[in-house]
Structures are given as structure tokens and as C-alpha cells.
Amino acid sequence: MARAVTQEKPSPQTRASDPQVVPHLFPAPAPAARMRARHHGVLFAFLLLVLAPLVTLGGYLWLRAADQYASTTAFSVRSEEGTANLGLLGGLALLGGSTASDMDVLHDFLLSQDIVAAVDARLDLRAIYARDWPRDRLFAFDPSGTIEDLHRHWHRQVRVIHDRSAGLITLRVTAPTADQAQAIATAIHEEGSRMINDLARAARIGATLSTEEELTAAQDRVRAAREAMTLFRARSQIIDPQADFQGRIALIHMLESQLTEEMVTLDLLRGATRPDDPRIAQAERRAEVIARRIAVERGRFGGSDPAGTGDRPAPLAAGDPVMADPGMAGDGSPAAPDDGGAMDYAHLMAEYERLLVTQQFAEEAHLAALAAHDLAQAGARRQARFLAVHVRPTLAERALYPRRWVILGTAGLLLMAFWAMGVLVYYSIRDRR
Template sequence: MAGQQQIKEHDLNQINSPAEQGTKPPEKGAAPETRPGPNVVQAPSAKTSFPPPARPAGMRRRHVVLAISFALWVVLPVVLSGLYLYTIARDQYASHVGFSVRTEEIGSAIELLGGITELSGSSSSDTDILYEFIQSPQIVRAVHEQLDMARIYQRPGDPVFTLGEDTRIEALLSYWDRMVKIFYDRSSGLVEIRVLAFEPQDARAVAEVVFTESSNMINQLSAIARADAMRYAEEELARAEDRLKISNRSLTSFRNRTQIVDPSADVQGQMGLLNSLNAQMAEAQIELELLLDNANQSDPRVNQANRKIAAIQKLIDEERSAFGGASGLSGVTQYSELIEEYQALELERQFAEKSYLSALAARDVAMAEAQRQSRYLATHISPTLAETAEYPRRVLLMLMISGFLLLSWSIMVMIYYSLRDRR
């Protein structure tokens, strides 16, 4: 233990030796220099210099510019907008009207006796057409002609919410889109219209005109649909009638040319005559055979029987030759050719007659369907008369204006600081 303690003291003397540390030993009479230990913080001397203290924060020029820009970009427009909305802007009254397109199908006489009448839902195609019609120049022109939109919507001193001096159809249509809003539910087919005006009576009058013109449009669509259905049926009937007339004329021409009404019937008649002659021939031959049993060839009765048989055979030969051809204006024509031509003409006539009957029935059905189906406009909200001005919504407009201006000002400030930090 004593040896280890001497070794530690020797090591400490070497570490603290001034020669080993590169420092001069203290002179005689001078106080020995003391060095701090490794864990001792040396206090600064009086000669150590400190940085100057920070100056107190103050308003700089960019801060003033930002404050001025905020006042000019946000505060001033908001104040001016509020003054305009609450002192200059005219009150607006809303009138609402709601309707849907319905199709009524009236049954036949038997169904009517049973009290059956079918009411179908709204037609989406008709409602889509009506939706576009309410936003079209046609209805704007109709409202302007009936009510004078300049009288209703022009007000002095309010250039933002009122109609300007320009009353051309383009300007009226642009203003119409602002004052008339359409709400269309495609799932149910219900349409609701909101009309704004500066007087409640004017708003309701405009809504009534919109409903009337919309009803007229639906009636026109119904009339056009009925006219189209009837026109197609009439055209088809006319074509079938012309085809039947042509086939009848062809058949009449064939009969006039061949002097045969019906070759098939004519052949049947000739076959009946030929069968009768064959029967007479058989009977005459039997009589001759019986006569020869009791008389000789010189008997006058035998000669008479032979002449009878010869006459019958001549007629049979003539009738048989008639089956091979018939005398006409153009010479001898084969009966088979006549029958083939007649059958083709008769078949065409039958087809034409059936087509005519089908077209006639289709025309009757189209006429009945046109009378059964009827489109009309069913109202579920009649044009309302407002008692309180709901528009313009000043609080909402103020919030929207303030939010937009504040957002735009914040974006410009961020852009300014990002550019400033890059320099």
C-alpha cells in the first residue's frame, strides 16, 4: 500500500511539473501560480470583452408597410362593403314555385268503366328539356315582353344588385341567371325555382310567368309527340295503300290481257268438263259394245254410236289441248305460265292487303295512344308571396368578403417574406 501511494504521488508531481507543462517556474519571492483543475471553471478576467447588448425591438419600415397594406387590402374593402350592403343595397324578396312533369294515361272504354286510370311518374327527358328552357333566352324574352324586366329590376343608386341600362337579350339573360335559381332533383323529378325581385309582388309575378311558360312548353312537347306519332302512322298507311293499289292494278291488267279472271278456277272448270266428257265417252263405248253383241257393223245404230264416240273424243282432245296453252293477244300462252304469273300477282295483292290492314290498325292504335297519353305540369308549390326580405344575405357576404381578402393578403405577405429571405 505504501509503495502504491508513492507511485501515485510521483505521477502527480510529473503532471503538475511546470517543465512538463511548458511553463516557467515561478520566480523567487513571487506567489506560486495556481491552475484550476479540470473540472473548475475559470472566472473571466477584467480584460475579457463582451458583445454589445441587443437594442430594444422597435417598429421597422416593413412592419409599417404591412400594417398599411392590411388596412388598405382588408380593412378598408370590408368597411366599404359593409357600408354598401347595409346602406345602399336594395332588399330582395324571394318567390318560390315547385312543380314536376307528369304523364296521365287514360285507359280504353272498358278500363274507364272499371275506373282504371294510370298516373305515371315524371319523365326525366321532359324535365331535362324544361330545366334548359327555364335558362334559355326564350323564357327571358317572354318575361320581358309580359312584365318589362327593366321596370322590375332597374333601381337607381345600386349598380351591383340591380339591372343596368343595357336591356339587350344577352344582358337580360346574364342578369336572369343571377335572380332566378333552379333546383332540380333528378331522383324524384321535382323542380323548384326561386325568383328574386325588389318587390314581393314582382317576384311572384315573374314566378307565375315562368310557370305558365313552362306549362306551355310541356303542352307543346305533348302536341309534337302526338303529331309525330300520327304522322308516322299516316305515312306508313299511305305507303301500304299505294302498294295495294299497284297490286290491284297489276292483277286487273293481267285479267284484261288474258281474258281470264282466275286461271285456277278456269282450269278447274275445264277439268270438270273433261271429266264429264270422259264419263260420256265411257258410257258411249259401253253402249257400242252392247249394241255390237246384237247387231252387225252395217246397222245404222252402230254407225250412230261410232259418230257419237268420235264427237266425244274430239271434244276431249280439244279440252286436253287447252291445258297445254290458251289463245291470247300475244299468241298461244302456256297455262302453267299463266297460273304462275297469276299466283305471283295474287300473292303480292294478299301481302299488300295485309300490310294495308296492319298499317290501318297501327294508325288507329297511334291515334288511341295519342288521345290516352297527356303530359302536364303538376305544381306542389304555388308561386309564393314573400313578406320579409331575405336577400341579399349581408352577414354571409361580409364573411365571404372578409375571408377572401384576409386569405389573399396572407398569401401576398408569405410571398414577400419568402422572396426577402432568399436575398
């Protein structure tokens, strides 16, 4: 059986003393680190690109930048809503609102050049923001700038926060003094309120303009219809043709009743007396006069007869002299009426009814237009918009701006990032060589 060959492990002393074993198992230690030219370049770049700008910026912020005081205010647009009274014109709908949100319009106005010009005219913004010029050229306004430059500086000094979900606007204004910041915030609120009032006034004018035009047209129609009716009454000399017509119908019925009585009396006389009895002649004359009057009154309703036959009453008895045509003379020619001429009642009533219908329709249209105009005015008053302030412009007690540490820290981070990117790019190019 073969003997196992064992190999003894070298002792630590052997490892340390054996030159063939130690270099193979443990490499030689690295030489001591020392600064090279590239290290000096990176450090110099840090000093030049990071530290020097930070020191310069910090010195400017603490030594030359002027303090800025802030004033905060918050408001919203509210409208007076109410319930419309539709009892008169139940089908009319309520007045509609504007297509765009009032808060969006106000937000755009607060950032526009118009409000900058308006506040500048009231408070002289150029003098306020140019107080520290030229000492502070970073945060102060150059007084020689144009309105566009002032508008750009306005965006730096005025911050508008619009919460669309809640319908609120928060405004923060900064100025060299606390009183100036509060005055600018108050002026902004007043100008915004004026703009909202102008919008409400324009909405009221637009809502009532169309109804006012319709009301004016309806009034003109009513006036024309009433004038036409007045001319008709003056021409016909009849106030109410319908009442006059009813009266003449009643007159004809009365005359016919009297004629019937006279004819009965005449028949009785003819049967009881001699033919030459004078009472018979008197009865015949009375019947003839009544029959002629009936014919004249009936002729008023039919007008002139183109055939020349007239409107004759039915004959009572053959050969009766009373039954001769009461509208004809003895020679067969038409007899002249005793009232100055017959009136064409058919055309008269037709014209009167036409004028009456026109007047009634015009009056109803005028009533509807008047109710619509009143409803439009009431709706416009109910939808009057106003600017509701729930946080009045505050008066600051200490300057919070410019935020020096925030500006310095942000600048430091940006400079460090720029310097680190430069170093990484340098070493990436160096490793590729």
C-alpha cells in the same frame, strides 16, 4: 475524517441587496411598450382596407340597395306509361325513350337565353329589373344592356336547383316586388311546360314517322297488286280462274262419262243390229261430237302444241271412225274449234297464281304495317310527357333579399383575411432583414 463543508443559502434579503447575485438571476424588466411607426401603419391599413370598405358597403346595402322579393316553385317531368297490346304483332317491342334525361334538358333550358327572351317578351324583364336603376347600380339592371347582359342578370335573379337523384327541380326567382317575382316564376313554369310539350310532340312524330312511311308503301303495294289482278280479270274475262278450272275439269269428267256411255251403246248396237242400222250412225255422231268437245276442253289446259299433234284422247278401238283425231279435219288439217279458239290455261293459271301470291303478300304486309303504325301511335300517346308542379309559385310577404348581413359578414371576413395576409407578409419581410 474530513469535515463536510456546508454553504448557507443566501437569504432573500441578501438576494435583494447583493448586486452580484440579483442581475445574474433576474434580468432587468422590459421598458414600457409604446406605439411605433409600423404599428400606426398596420392600424391605418386596417382602417383603409377593412373598416372603410365595410362602412361603405353597409351604407350602400341599407341606404341604396333595393329590396328583392323571392318566389319559389318546384316541379318535375312525368310521363304516362302503359302496357302495350301486342296481341296482333306479338314480336314488336315497346317504343324507346329519349337518350338524354328530360330533367337535364329542362335544367339547361331554364338557364338558356331562349327562356330569357321568351319571358322578356311576355313580362318585359328589362323594365322589371331596371326599376331601381341608376339608384341601385349593384343589384339593378342597366336598361341599355343587350340580351346577353339580361341573360347574365337572369343568372343572378333566378336560381335553379336540380336534384338528379329525386328528379326534381326547385326554382327561386327574385324581383323588386312580390307580384313580379310570382309572375316571373309562373311564366318560367309555362315556358318549361311548352318546351316539354314540344319535346313530346317531336317524340310522337319521330315514333310514328317511320311506321307511317312503311304504311304508305304497303298501301301502294296493295293498290298496285289489286289493279294488276283487275286488269288480268278484265283481259281473261274470268273472275276466279281456279273456280273456272275446277268447273272445266268437272265438265271434262262429265263428257268422258257421256262418251263412255255412248261407246257402250254403240258396241251394243253393233253386236245386235245390222251394220247399216241408222242408230249406229247416230251413236257414232254423238260419240264424235263428245270426243271433239273433250279434245277442245283439254286443249284449253295445254295450249298450242308446237309439234302439231294436239291433245288427242286415247283411241277406243282400232278402225273406229270415232277414234279419228277429233281435232283434225278429214283432210288432215287442224279443225277449227267451235268456241272461237282454245285458251292457254297453263299460262293463265301461272299468271293468276303469281298475281294472287303478290296480292296476298301485299295485303299481309299492309296489315302488319297498319298494326305497327297503330301500336306506335298508342305508344306515343302513352309516353306523353308533362310538367308536374308540386310546389306552386309562392307569393312573398316580406323581402328576404339582398341578404345584407350575410353579404356584409362575408365581405368582412374576406377583407380581414386580406388585411391579415398583408400584415404577415410585411412582418415576414421585416424579420428577414
